[in-house]
Amino acid sequence: xxxxxxxxxxxxxxxxxxxxxxxxxxEIRKRAIEAATKLAGAEAGSLLVIDRDTGELFFEVALxxxxxxxxxxxxxxxEGIAGWVAEKGEPLIIQDVQSDPRFFRDADNKxxxxxxxxxxxxxxxxxxxxxxxQTINKKAGTFNEExxxxxxxxxxxxxxxxxxxxxxxxxxxxxxxxxQALAETIEKRDPYTGGHTKRVMNYxxxxxxxxxxxxxxxxxxxxxxxxxxxxxxxxxxxxxLKESRLDPAELEAxxxxxxxxxxxxxxxxxxxxxxxxxxxxxxxxxxxxxxDGLKGSEIPLTARIIAxxxxxxxxxxxxxxxxxxxxxxxxxxxxxxxxxxxxPAAVEAFFTAWSEIRRGGKEMEIIL
Numbered sequence: 001x002x003x004x005x006x007x008x009x010x011x012x013x014x015x016x017x018x019x020x021x022x023x024x025x026x027e028i029r030k031r032a033i034e035a036a037t038k039l040a041g042a043e044a045g046s047l048l049v050i051d052r053d054t055g056e057l058f059f060e061v062a063l064x065x066x067x068x069x070x071x072x073x074x075x076x077x078x079e080g081i082a083g084w085v086a087e088k089g090e091p092l093i094i095q096d097v098q099s100d101p102r103f104f105r106d107a108d109n110k111x112x113x114x115x116x117x118x119x120x121x122x123x124x125x126x127x128x129x130x131x132x133x134q135t136i137n138k139k140a141g142t143f144n145e146e147x148x149x150x151x152x153x154x155x156x157x158x159x160x161x162x163x164x165x166x167x168x169x170x171x172x173x174x175x176x177x178x179x180q181a182l183a184e185t186i187e188k189r190d191p192y193t194g195g196h197t198k199r200v201m202n203y204x205x206x207x208x209x210x211x212x213x214x215x216x217x218x219x220x221x222x223x224x225x226x227x228x229x230x231x232x233x234x235x236x237x238x239x240x241l242k243e244s245r246l247d248p249a250e251l252e253a254x255x256x257x258x259x260x261x262x263x264x265x266x267x268x269x270x271x272x273x274x275x276x277x278x279x280x281x282x283x284x285x286x287x288x289x290x291x292d293g294l295k296g297s298e299i300p301l302t303a304r305i306i307a308x309x310x311x312x313x314x315x316x317x318x319x320x321x322x323x324x325x326x327x328x329x330x331x332x333x334x335x336x337x338x339x340x341x342x343x344p345a346a347v348e349a350f351f352t353a354w355s356e357i358r359r360g361g362k363e364m365e366i367i368l
Contacts, residue, residue, distance in 0.1 A: 024165065024215075025162060025165040025166065025169065028158070028161045028162055028165055029047050029049070029158075029162070032047055032133065032154070032158040032161075033045045033046065033047050033133075035154055036133055036134075036135050036151055036154060037135055039147075039150050039151060039154060040119060040135040040138070040143065040147045040150070040151055041138060041139045041140060041147075042119075042135035042136055042137060042138060042139065043136060043137035043138075043139055044113065044135075044136045044137060045133070045134060045135045045136060046059055046133075046134055046136070047059075047123070047131060047132070047133055047134075047158075048075070048082045048086075048131050048132045048134070049130065049131040050077075050086065050129065050130060050131050051074075054074075055076070055077060056074045056075060056076055056077075057074065057075040057076075057077070057082055057083060057086055057131065057132065058073070058074045058075075059073055073104075073106060073107060073110065075104060079104065080102060080103065080104030080107075081094065081097070081100065081102045081103055081104065081118065081120050081134075082104075082120055082132040082134060083102075083104075084102050085120045085121065085122050085132050086122060086129055086131070086132050089122050089124060089129055090122065091119065091120065091121040091122065091148045091151070091152050092118075092119070092120045092121075093117075093118075093119050093143050093144070093145070093147075093148050094117060094118050094119075094120075095117050095142055095143070096116075096117070097115045097116060097117060097118050098115070098116075103115070113136075115136050115137065116136075116137050116138075117136075117137060117138055117142055117143055118134055118135065118136050118137075118143070119134065119135050119143045119147055119148050119151055120132055120133075120134040121133050121134070121148065121151045121152045121155045122155065123155045123158050123159045123162070124155070124156075124159055125159050125160070125163055130159055130162055130163070131162075133151065133154070133155045133158065135147075135151065175270075176222070176223065176226070179223060179226045179227055180197070180198075180226055182227070182230060183197040183226050183227060183229065183230060184197065185233075186229055186230060186232050186233055189232075189237065189240060189241065196229075196313055196317070197225075197226055197228075197229065199309075199313045200225050200228060200306065200309045200310050200313050201222055201225040201226055201309075203308075203309035203312060203313065203350065204221055204222070204224075204225040204302075204305050204306050204309040205218060205221065205222060205225070206350065206353040206354070206357070207305045207308060207309060207346055207349045207350045207353060208221045208302075208305055209353070210349035210350070210352055210353045211301075211305070211345065211346070211349050213301075217302075220273050220274060220277070220302060221277065221302045221305060221306075223271070223274045224274045224276075224277030224278050224281075224302045224303075224306060225277075225306050225309065227261065227265065227271075227274060227278050228261075228277070228278050228281050228306050228310060229257065229261070230261045230264060230265065230278065231256070231257035231258055231259065231260035231261025231262070231263075231264065231278075232257045232260075232261075233260070233264070234256065234257065234260035234264075235253060235254055235256070235257055235260070236253070238250075239253050239254055240254070255282070255290050255291070256291070258278065258279045258280070258281065258282055258290070258291050259279070259291045261275075261278050261279065262275045262278065262279040265278065276300040276302065276303060277300055277302030277303045277305075277306055278303075278306075279291065279292075279303070280292070280294060280299050280300050280302075280303030280304075280307075281303045281306040281307050281310055282307065283295075283299045283303060283304075283307070284307075284340065284341045284342075285299070285304070285338075285339060285340060285341055285342055285343055285344075286339075286340045286341070289341075299343075301343075304342070304343035304346050305343075305346050307341075307342060307343075307346075308334060308342050308343070308346045308347055308350050309350070311334065311341075311342070312330050312331075312334060312350065315329075315330040315333060316330050327354070331351055331354070334347045334350070334351075335347060335351075
């Protein structure tokens, strides 16, 4: 076996392992292009994905100096070289792209890139085409059948990785949706807390991002925030829906909801990492909170974040016994009690995030 082909196969094995080491679809697609351009010795590359709703191809990832400009282009199946490959499901090598009647010139016009030659291969599973992988402008020599063969092998692995990631995302979305529905069921018992869960989730994610949490930590925080009041399912209506202030016995009953929540979630092993943030969101920084009397860094970071978000939303929402505070007044209260009730870093992170978003004239809605 020629040394070049052996090197390509070894590189393919390494890059395939890298692509399959993540379930993040965006990361998979980025790694796929990097792998394709490296394997083919190309100047640039792109991955066009089929929109499930419209059936059109769009540039999901494009590497090269002007790649970002291509993302607004959409092609129908059969349109352009990529559209032809998506329609036929066959790889294509074109040595002189400029003279090919299928060439979609808007891509070069928008990117200010001159395409000389190209390999375009379908990204497909057994029963459907997911997109098209293409490499552009061979750095040395011209693209050949060996290049097409190795890229087709890569595209097959990319298709498997994308399908696995899509399945994982669908399962995760269903999981989040179920959690959200459960949380909203609790909210329906109390007309004064409508939208509370979503706002607390968004506020918490804004704080978490400002504090530098990674994606996995943010996902855990998101789920903890969604489920932070799930224990209220165990609080009787006469306490939960009371329109005046609670008496000591009623307050004690209400304060049991973090413990009820952790008891409920303890039966779902996939939620074990969510329980600390949910259980601890009423702990206080000085150790006087409940249910466990934790203090300072003993309180899980997710719980410290949710505590700030939850209290802010409570203060800025109308309740039967008082009117909502303005955001400015609520932040004054948070800062007043930072170091006693709240983690000072979480308070300041929230203030910074809130200020930045409001300066841009946007609502604080975070999509993870």
